[in-house]
Amino acid sequence: MILPPPGTLLGEVEGIPDPGGIIANWAEAPIILACRDGEVRAYLNICPHAGRPLxxxxxxxxxxGGDTLICPAHGAVFDILSGACAGGPAGSSGLTPVSVDVRDKRVYAV
Structure with missing residues (x-):
């Protein structure tokens, strides 16, 4: 698994829907930036059920509903803030987190 090196700029907070998610700016691996109630999280943009993007x-x-991200391929549902599976075919498999830090309204890999 390729993760961005610490300090890599992944996106701007103002570009992330709250609640919701967007694709990160880093092209080396698929990463999704998600936000709910001002809390920003990042995950590999790969559904653990079938390996497809979210x-x-x-x-x-x-x-x-402001709480979950849904895989469009098979309907697996994931909590925005924890990445845990909240329903659907992914079972107990959650999203793979990517550590981030928000500074000056920008999201950086840690």
């Missing part, structure tokens, strides 16, 4: 081909990310 975004649609147009880059949009499904956020349901």
């Amino acid at each position: 975004n649609l081909p147009n880059g949009k990310v499904f956020a349901h």
